[in-house]
Amino acid sequence: MPKRAKKDDNKCETEASVQDEEPGNKKGKKGGKEAEPVILYEDGPDKLTTEDGKDYKLKISSWNVDGIRAWVKKEGLSWVREEDPDILCLQETKCAEKSLPAEVKNMEEYPNKYWACSEEKEGYSGVAMLCKEKPLDVTYGIGIEEHDKEGRIITAEFDSFYLVTAYIPNSSRGLVRLDYRQRWDVDFRAYLKGLDAKKPLILCGDLNVAHQEIDLKNPKTNKKTAGFTPQEREGFGALLAEGFVDSFRELYPDKPYAYTFWTYMMNARGKNVGWRLDYFVLSKALLPALCDSKIRSKAMGSDHCPITLYMAI
Template identity: 80%
Template sequence: FQRACVCASRLPPGNMSKRGKKNEEVADSDNGTGPAAKKGKKEAEPPILYEDPPDKLTSKDGRAAGLKITSWNVDGLRAWVKKKGLDWVREESPDVLCLQETKCAEKALPGEITSMPEYPHKYWAGSEDKEGYSGVAMLCKTEPINVTYGIGKEEHDKEGRVITAEFPNYFLVTAYVPNASRGLVRLDYRKTWDVDFRAYLSDLDKRKPLILCGDLNVAHQEIDLKNPKGNRKNAGFTPEEREGFTQLLDAGFVDSFRELYPDQAYAYTFWTYMMNARGKNVGWRLDYFVLSKALLPSLCDSKIRNTAMGSDHCPITLHMAV
């Protein structure tokens, strides 16, 4: 693997369990599985699930898809490998595989990853000071023109959250955006990150269009999580984080999934492990493919592979005619 030399850490991502627990508390009432149901006031209703439709492999102007990118927050690379995540990847066979929250130092990488012949070009960024924290990776079938790490600001780059690969017609950025954390103790930092990250992406966009993928740790609109009312003060759905994402879109970028499926509800990419949240589809859409507007004519499809197991997130896949 090639990697960045990053050497500091912060508190764990935080608030995932709290966020999920809050979701479940509201969801119990919504789904008829809470106290009211137990008292006989309401019968349980089956969860509303999202079915990923067949892939669209042509752009609006009729060009065939020639690029396939998959992004997945694996919630620990070693555990994900043990859960057969790589089996799914081999079936999906993307041209580029982007991973977030790898939580694995280079010296501890599983041999199953380092020896994958399908992806001869592998890039890694993570914190060296704290094992089991943050981290992103990018595995490519074709060698990029150039690869860089971070966004050029030490306060952010020390956490190993961003890899950027330059290809002939576009940049590909994979990111694991900081969580505002339990009690929103890192919300101010997250607001600073949003401003600096947006500036970084805008600078790239001036050179050539880009694709941003990863766990962006925000559910942008109410349609993007099961229980918006109960989560307005929780990390991932605060007004500040949502506004940060809005400002990113206003800067010339597009949420590819919402571009194609503007009214699709119940389409989530994260579910807490607690209380059968995934089985009840009590989730959040936290994982995205965001595109420069210049790439919209090349967009074929943006997929949520919610049946793929191995993490508390599911993978997402992008088809482009570039």
């Protein structure tokens, strides 16, 4: 994801994103620049029924926590207990299972917990899935070693659907990993198509792409930035073309200023200079069961905010 680079952090997900901060061009009386007005995103009331009146039965939340140990210290679990999803998916946990905080491992609300982490780097990547009800089956990765060694995918099978939580590779500073990201997109798309041929699926997580210009504050100055290159946007578009739907844009096609990530630099979150990188993507067969897709932009604890999906399934 686009984010600040740390001196002691050699992971490929770092991206300076200084272009995100783009003050207005109007000049004041003394020739200085006037800041653009801050427009914050407001989540509307949760819709708990489908268009034809079916009540939701499943609530899923997804959050890139930017380090689960730090997130716990920032009271992330308090939000989880208040939100109370049936399934909680986390990305960028940056923690081996043996080093997980006891507060997470001991959560009685979620007796079924699943973890994937990088095989080669401690404190890098990682995803988790916490479920109130036990899935029929759980698998890790997509069956390709090049991709699976970084701990980016967990798939759970339930009676009528698959749930996939994903932390998609970032193209990195200078786009040095863009070629790899394009290979990933092709292979991951094939994996999802294979699942969808068996039963419909829900994909959630940090997909590391702002699909449309409406999905980030400054599209004009970020066209060569990781997460908004033509190649990445086309890759996401190709996934949708295979019979999948971006649930938020399905419900809110023209809703602006709806972001899920803000760089830590330059008070980007306070100014709502952000990107929408976190998604719930559905098989089209699940659209009749879609109640709502929410962005919880006020929840703190990470450089991302959580998102929540309501389904009558």
